[in-house]
Amino acid sequence: MKTQFKPAAASPRSADFQSAVSRISNPQVSCELEGNRRFNTLPTGSRRYSRLETCATVAQAGSLLCRGLAIRQPLDARPALPTASRQNSRFPICATSWCSVLLGLALLLSGPGSRAATTITDTNHFAYGANVGWIECRGDVANGAVIGEYICTGYLWAANVGWISLGSGTPANGIHYQNNSASDWGVNHDGLGNLRGYAWGANIGWIAFETNGAPKVDLWTGKLSGLVWSANCGWISLSNAVAHVQTASIAPGADSDGDGIPDAWELQNFGNLTTANGSSDADGDGQSDKNEYLADTNPLDASSNLRITYFSRGTLRPTYNVLQWTARPTRFYGVDYRSALTPPGAWTNLVTFPWLGAGSVGFDDFGSQQFYRVRAFRPLTP
Numbered sequence: 515m516k517t518q519f520k521p522a523a524a525s526p527r528s529a530d531f532q533s534a535v536s537r538i539s540n541p542q543v544s545c546e547l548e549g550n551r552r553f554n555t556l557p558t559g560s561r562r563y564s565r566l567e568t569c570a571t572v573a574q575a576g577s578l579l580c581r582g583l584a585i586r587q588p589l590d591a592r593p594a595l596p597t598a599s600r601q602n603s604r605f606p607i608c609a610t611s612w613c614s615v616l617l618g619l620a621l622l623l624s625g626p627g628s629r630a631a632t633t634i635t636d637t638n639h640f641a642y643g644a645n646v647g648w649i650e651c652r653g654d655v656a657n658g659a660v661i662g663e664y665i666c667t668g669y670l671w672a673a674n675v676g677w678i679s680l681g682s683g684t685p686a687n688g689i690h691y692q693n694n695s696a697s698d699w700g701v702n703h704d705g706l707g708n709l710r711g712y713a714w715g716a717n718i719g720w721i722a723f724e725t726n727g728a729p730k731v732d733l734w735t736g737k738l739s740g741l742v743w744s745a746n747c748g749w750i751s752l753s754n755a756v757a758h759v760q761t762a763s764i765a766p767g768a769d770s771d772g773d774g775i776p777d778a779w780e781l782q783n784f785g786n787l788t789t790a791n792g793s794s795d796a797d798g799d800g801q802s803d804k805n806e807y808l809a810d811t812n813p814l815d816a817s818s819n820l821r822i823t824y825f826s827r828g829t830l831r832p833t834y835n836v837l838q839w840t841a842r843p844t845r846f847y848g849v850d851y852r853s854a855l856t857p858p859g860a861w862t863n864l865v866t867f868p869w870l871g872a873g874s875v876g877f878d879d880f881g882s883q884q885f886y887r888v889r890a891f892r893p894l895t896p
């Protein structure tokens with residue numbers, strides 16, 4: 515039985531923010547408050563705890579501390595996907611005129627539908643909220659969280675509060691959720707790793723992915739960090755001392771016409787799905803539209819494309835080379851070399867940079883002749 519409870523008095527912007535973050539980041543702290551129980555690793559027991567009753571007391575006292583021990587329900591005991599029902603909800607920015615409409619119609623959007631398999635790894639997949647316990651970000655795998663290049667979709671699962679949706683997967687403009695209507699809400703990805711927007715849990719209302727909590731995915735490792743905010747449940751951490759959430763890939767999103775370019779990118783750059791195809795070059799700069807997508811360059815600007823812009827040899831010492839190229843902040847880069855311009859000379863990797871937007875490299879080359887190439891690649895490509 516779930517119990518109605520009021521949202522926590524503390525806000526994400528209060529002076530208690532840092533201390534709240536500290537508590538949530540260390541589950542032991544809250545565990546010690548209840549019967550001196552503690553754990554150092556993820557609990558695997560099958561016990562359940564009446565979290566919402568506990569949370570009610572804590573929330574009314576205006577504290578983010580939770581007095582209960584977070585016990586996650588074993589996966590095989592998960593109930594069926596819920597029908598739409600809402601016990602309680604508070605939208606964090608209800609001053610806006612569309613908010614009440616959003617809350618009402620969102621009831622229709624609460625149940626999972628058919629979705630892509632989760633991108634979350636099977637080794638690191640738990641988030642944690644002091645008031646809600648462990649949150650399984652793989653959901654039931656078939657309906658689990660999907661971290662995409664433009665948007666997130668899929669569902670998280672928490673034994674104490676049920677399913678949490680990251681968005682429908684079909685933003686109105688085909689690119690990003692606008693979070694301004696009942697039919698257009700969800701968590702966006704800005705392409706730099708920052709996750710922003712709103713998730714929805716039928717039992718707990720809106721969950722904000724916003725600047726204070728700074729939820730983010732490391733686009734090299736796939737590790738998520740930061741916190742998200744629920745007015746009813748307080749902070750939920752995506753990584754703490756004993757667990758974190760990690761995505762194995764960044765989903766490119768739907769490609770309705772099958773040309774290898776995601777719909778979102780085509781709509782963002784051309785406003786339609788017909789101008790670009792697998793071989794088109796709209797700006798005539800020699801780089802196909804598909805390659806401009808892969809390098810995140812502007813397909814409508816002939817001066818924007820991936821190319822080597824500078825090479826020098828012998829500046830520091832006779833064998834020292836410097837190579838520079840056009841770089842974008844959303845892409846990783848690697849440099850390869852080989853001694854002959856055409857096969858059978860095979861490309862060998864000189865360096866691959868584990869950070870976004872690298873645009874130059876300096877290195878010694880003792881060979882008499884080398885050819886170099888620069889590759890741009892999308893983060894966490896499946």
Ligand SMILES: [Ca+2]
Pocket residue numbers: 769770771772773774775776777780787
């Ligand atoms: Ca396409």
Ligand SMILES: [Ca+2]
Pocket residue numbers: 795796797798799800801802803806813
């Ligand atoms: Ca082009």
Ligand SMILES: [Ca+2]
Pocket residue numbers: 797799801806811812813814815816817818819
């Ligand atoms: Ca271009």
